[in-house]
Amino acid sequence: MVVAYGTDMGNAEDAAMSFAEATTAAGIPAEAVELNQVEIDSLSTTTHFIAVTSTFGDGEFPDTATLFWEAISASTERLEHMSFAVLALGDTSYELFCNAGILLDARLEELGATRLADRVDVDGYYEEPAAAWTTDLVKQLIAAQAGPTAQAVTVIESTPADPPHRSQERNQPVAAPLLVNRLLTSTDSDKEVRHYELDLTGSGIAYQAGDSLAVHPLNDPDLVAAILTELKVGPEHRLPDADESLGVLLAERLEIRTPSRALQELAGPAAYGEDVLDLIRRADLTVEEIVDTLRPLQFRDYSIASSPLVHPDHVHLTVATVRYPAGERRHGGVASTYLAERTQTVRVHPRPNTHFDVPIIMIGPGTGIAPFRAFLQDRQAAAAPGRSWLFFGDRRRATDFLYGEELTGFAESGTLTRLDVAFSRDQDAKVYVQQRMRENSAELFAWLQDGAHLYVCGDADRMAKDVDAALHEIVATSGGMDADAAHAYVNDLIKTHRYLRDVY
Known part of the structure; x- marks a missing residue:
């Protein structure tokens, strides 16, 4: 049996590891591995294939699964001997909900494999549906291993349905005082980026460079009040079987900034940037119909911008405040405006991430x-010894050079071996980080040949794709390779965790 995962923020990995723990405890040893670590040839001797995958970007596989998907998409080997099950994690606010899991499930069927169970698509919080999925599959696997007598077998009590579940503890927030809320960009900038410092004293949270922090926000009270007014009910209104008032549900429990797919099916599709209030203003729906469609309010992840060696009891965040017009109203991001305007104490939990190695090439605009x-x-x-090279970019040096003095200081002290910057609006022709990469193509490839790790953090829609294209081009030109060889070289960087992306 192979248990494999494709993960971006760690949820799919956690669910796969919990599944492997449950089967091992039931007498069927298993270990969860990245999908990229699964060789296609090994499927010829695999009788059971269990996969958990999230979906990234525009319906794509996460980086930890892209190589496997590429290989199985091209494979012609039949898999009639294999049974499989897929758990897909996603978010219905995205058009291509759970697309990676859907594609993998369909491809395994195309190659002749037999489903152990129908694919399960999870929206948002995954722990409970993942635990139920695990319990059902473990029962099937015990039955398959033991034969007819397995009908009398009781699934072990420690399956995730009664969890020793890491994510349950990991996702429990603690309150941290917000000590610093400082504007990083100039007041002349057309962006608003803020620096936050939270006090972790007594919280029990320990972190390392490379980790992220999950912020549990509350919704904008003005938006909550406007929704209640539109629904013609007060904040104390209580739905049947509800443990809390509607005001509490809308403020603290439900996602009201991004309309769910279920609400859009009832009220009509949302235009870009519209929220729940926009949709209910044009729909004739009851309070119950609307609330039943809303998803749980989810935490937001932010990369930590501080080192515990320098700030052991504090954690720093760098957050762009999202504000935009849609229709006749101003809208704002849930967590970013919560941090900027509405709180002095923040509920948070840590999110461990991959640790950095050296030498290292860092590409982190904005x-x-x-x-x-x-x-x-x-x-x-x-x-620490070892070389480090940073590519930073933004719109204008004068207004948007985030932590500019610090970064320049790192370069002057030798902590940072090289600093290359690109400010797109400071000249007629726009310049981005990927162009700085191409300008230093030969040296960048030499660093990779010397074992450098390359990390990319920032915008997923354009920057990450443009940087990836530039990387393939650099490997091809400076490495003297054709396109296929350059593609294989970059794939090897991905597989060996030397090319990692934290993009959003």
Whole structure:
């Protein structure tokens, strides 16, 4: 049996590891591995294939699964001997909900494999549906292993349905005082990026450079009040079987900024940027119909911008405040405006991430600088050896050079071996980080040949794709390779965790 996962933020990995623990405890040893670590040839001797995958970007596989998907998409080997099950994690606010899991499930069927169970698509919080999925599959696997007598077998009590579940503990927030809320960009900038410092004293939270922090926000009270007014009910209104008032549900429990797919099916599709209030203003729906469609309010992840070696009891965040017009109203991001305007205490929990190695090439335009600031603080405090190279970009040096003095100081002290910047609006022709990469193509490839790890953090829609294209081009031109060989070279970087992306 192979248990494999494709993960971006760790949820799919956690669910797969819990599944493997449950089967092992039931007498069927298993270990969860990245999908990229599964060789296609090994499927010829695999009788059971269990996969958990999230979906990234525009319906794509996460980086930890892209190589496997590429290989199985091209494979012609039949898999009639294999049974499989897929758990897909996603978010219905995205058009291609759970698309990676859907594609993998369909491809395994195309190659002749037999489903152990129908694919389960999970929206948002995954722990309970993942635990139920695990319990059902473990029962089937015990039955398959033991034969007809297995009908009398009781599934072990420690399956995730009664969890020793890491994510349950990991996702429990603690309150941290917000000590610093400082504007990083100039007041002349057309962006608003803020620096936050939270006090972790007594919280029990320990972190490392490269980790992220989950912020549990509350919704904008003005938006909550407007929705209640539109629904013609007060905040104390209580739905049947509800444990809390509607005011509490809308403020603290439900996602009202991004309309769910279920609400859009009832009220009509949302235009870009519209929220729940926009939709209910044009729909004739009852309070119950609307509330039943809303998803749980989810935490938001932010890369940590500080080192515990420098700030052991504090954690720093770098957050762009989202504000935009839609229709006749101003809208704002849930967590970013919550941090900027509405709180002095923040409920948070840590999210461990991959740790940085050296030598390292860092590409972090805009707020993507956050984890690299943490790494550089870490490296300076520990007087760590090894080379480091940072590519930073934003719109204008005068208004948007986030942590500019610190980064320049790191370069001057030697903590940062090289600093290359690109400010797109400071000249007629726009310049981005990927162009700085191409300008230094030969040296960048030489660093990779010397074993450098390359990390990318920031915007997923354009920057990450443009940087990836530039990387393939650099490997091809400076490495003297054709397109296929360059593709294989970059794939090897991904597989060996030397090319990692934290993009959003």
